Amino acid sequence: MTDLSLSNQTISGKTAPPSEARALRLPTQWMGVAPFFIFAVMFLILPTLYLMLGAFQNEAGEFTLENLIALSEPNIVAAYLISIKVSLASALIGAFAGLAIAIAIVRGGLPSWIRSATLTFSGVASNFAGVPLAFAFLATLGRLGLATVILNTVFGLNIYAHGFNILSFWGLTLTYVYFQIPLMVVIIVPAIDGLKKEWGEAAATLGATTAQYWRMVVIPVIWPSFLGTVILLFANAFGAIATAYALTGSSLNIVPILLYAQIRGDVLHNAHLGYAIAFGMIVITGLANVFYIWFRTRSERWLK
Amino acid sequence: MKTGRFWAWVVFILGAAYFFIPLIATAEFSMRMRRGAYSFDAYQIVLGDARFQATFMYSVVAAIFTIILGVLVVVPAAYWIRLRLPQLRPIVEFITLLPLVIPAIVIVFGYIRMYGSNSPLPFLANDTATNALLVIGYATLSLPYMYRAVDTGLRTIDVRTLTEAAQILGAGWSTIITRVILPNVLIAVLSGAFLTFAIVIGEFTMASLLNRPAFGPYLQNIGANRAYEPAALAIIAFAITWGCMSLIQILSRFAPKSANRPN
Numbered sequence: 115m116t117d118l119s120l121s122n123q124t125i126s127g128k129t130a131p132p133s134e135a136r137a138l139r140l141p142t143q144w145m146g147v148a149p150f151f152i153f154a155v156m157f158l159i160l161p162t163l164y165l166m167l168g169a170f171q172n173e174a175g176e177f178t179l180e181n182l183i184a185l186s187e188p189n190i191v192a193a194y195l196i197s198i199k200v201s202l203a204s205a206l207i208g209a210f211a212g213l214a215i216a217i218a219i220v221r222g223g224l225p226s227w228i229r230s231a232t233l234t235f236s237g238v239a240s241n242f243a244g245v246p247l248a249f250a251f252l253a254t255l256g257r258l259g260l261a262t263v264i265l266n267t268v269f270g271l272n273i274y275a276h277g278f279n280i281l282s283f284w285g286l287t288l289t290y291v292y293f294q295i296p297l298m299v300v301i302i303v304p305a306i307d308g309l310k311k312e313w314g315e316a317a318a319t320l321g322a323t324t325a326q327y328w329r330m331v332v333i334p335v336i337w338p339s340f341l342g343t344v345i346l347l348f349a350n351a352f353g354a355i356a357t358a359y360a361l362t363g364s365s366l367n368i369v370p371i372l373l374y375a376q377i378r379g380d381v382l383h384n385a386h387l388g389y390a391i392a393f394g395m396i397v398i399t400g401l402a403n404v405f406y407i408w409f410r411t412r413s414e415r416w417l418k
Numbered sequence: 419m420k421t422g423r424f425w426a427w428v429v430f431i432l433g434a435a436y437f438f439i440p441l442i443a444t445a446e447f448s449m450r451m452r453r454g455a456y457s458f459d460a461y462q463i464v465l466g467d468a469r470f471q472a473t474f475m476y477s478v479v480a481a482i483f484t485i486i487l488g489v490l491v492v493v494p495a496a497y498w499i500r501l502r503l504p505q506l507r508p509i510v511e512f513i514t515l516l517p518l519v520i521p522a523i524v525i526v527f528g529y530i531r532m533y534g535s536n537s538p539l540p541f542l543a544n545d546t547a548t549n550a551l552l553v554i555g556y557a558t559l560s561l562p563y564m565y566r567a568v569d570t571g572l573r574t575i576d577v578r579t580l581t582e583a584a585q586i587l588g589a590g591w592s593t594i595i596t597r598v599i600l601p602n603v604l605i606a607v608l609s610g611a612f613l614t615f616a617i618v619i620g621e622f623t624m625a626s627l628l629n630r631p632a633f634g635p636y637l638q639n640i641g642a643n644r645a646y647e648p649a650a651l652a653i654i655a656f657a658i659t660w661g662c663m664s665l666i667q668i669l670s671r672f673a674p675k676s677a678n679r680p681n
Contacts, residue, residue: 159513241613356622
């Protein structure tokens with residue numbers, strides 16, 4: 115591909131007079147991608163850089179580390195911790211449950227319509243997030259929700275008396291899992307499809323048991339894409355706000371809700387502290403994605 | 419193998435229970451408004467609410483503009499990279515993935531601070547400009563999906579030959595893009611468009627922080643103040659998402675599977 119395009123260019127370079135070719139090429143070469151880059155710089159890169167620089171400035175615009183140091187205030191640390199805990203828990207639960215479902219529908223010998231129905235539903239459910247998802251879980255596990263009521267009347271189990279609350283860490287985690295599992299299924303099914311039949315046959319020929327085949331072939335091959343997806347799910351949950359806000363109002367102090375309150379009303383009484391919180395969020399999701407890309411490139415060599 | 423199939427069924431049924439119970443519970447809850455009998459009262463109230471109609475229409479229009487803007491930004495870039503600047507592909511792919519890295523709340527926070535009333539580009543100065551900024555923000559959010567969809571579509575056609583054929587017939591660049599390339603990737607563009615629609619229609623963070631009368635903030639407001647209407651709205655929102663995804667699936671059947679690619 116590269117060879118052909120290169121030779122094309124040299125041919126056209128030879129046939130056209132050099133000055134004319136240059137005059138024509140320079141502007142048109144960039145015309146097609148110019149709108150994209152202008153858009154990305156103006157509305158994605160510059161606003162983010164603006165906040166990141168603002169995190170290192172005080173009100174007078176001088177360089178300072180005070181904002182980042184102020185992130186160690188107890189309520190901000192608590193917000194980061196609970197955010198990380200919810201994101202990690204929902205990512206891990208979502209990942210393992212999603213993997214189990216993916217293996218069940220691809221390798222479990224279930225009827226083929228189950229596979230396509232599950233994949234279709236996963237596409238829908240992974241995009242069913244935000245405010246409506248919170249409503250659905252309030253109607254299910256809220257104090258008057260169907261599951262709460264049935265557990266209480268039929269099984270005599272009052273989950274609220276046992277300390278469960280939908281407006282809590284586990285309530286939020288359980289809700290996030292609703293879009294985390296389908297996302298895992300959508301991403302990991304191609305990886306499981308990538309396990310070649312020959313590998314299983316080769317392992318069997320060499321006398322491997324099923325357990326050995328899984329432990330020494332399947333898990334090592336799936337592992338990088340599994341870890342990569344866990345990280346993606348983590349970042350996905352970490353930046354989410356609408357579900358948590360509609361579910362808990364501001365009673366659960368996660369980072370996006372803290373930042374939301376700060377943007378609306380400067381609750382921290384320091385505009386640049388808001389920048390620092392945003393900076394912290396970018397650092398965490400950014401780091402997560404660096405690992406994601408690293409795992410992704412490691413996993414891709416098996417998926418050809 | 420028999421035990422394997424047994425466990426596969428167990429996993430599948432547990433998963434199905436986790437995903438269907440909330441939907442059933444929500445549907446049941448939404449019909450409980452009238453005492454002692456199931457009814458669609460909550461739906462009637464919601465659909466008849468003037469604010470529902472106004473905010474829903476606002477978000478539909480915002481979604482349409484978002485799709486148009488997304489197509490205008492993404493299609494020429496993706497086309498041009500395939501045709502002339504393949505060396506830019508990694509950079510562009512990296513940029514299109516950034517909205518997945520940078521949370522929406524951070525992006526809109528940046529807008530508010532950078533494009534405030536006193537800035538050289540005061541997007542927040544009046545309603546029209548703020549509406550435009552919301553559409554821009556939505557286009558940013560949908561960038562990863564739009565770019566991926568269009569790029570997949572372009573991969574199945576032979577961009578170079580089509581372009582050269584059009585040039586030989588005397589077509590200019592705008593003709594090539596609108597009458598040759600776009601019709602060929604139309605199905606891919608439409609799948610990206612429906613996904614964008616599903617994401618934008620109930621979006622809360624950006625609309626709320628830019629103070630726009632969109633569907634997402636309306637949903638949140640109803641959730642904070644009503645009992646049965648939120649459940650009805652959740653079912654309606656699920657139906658919309660389902661509709662968008664089904665359209666994408668149906669469209670994918672019409673997409674070209676492969677093409678002759680001499681290079």
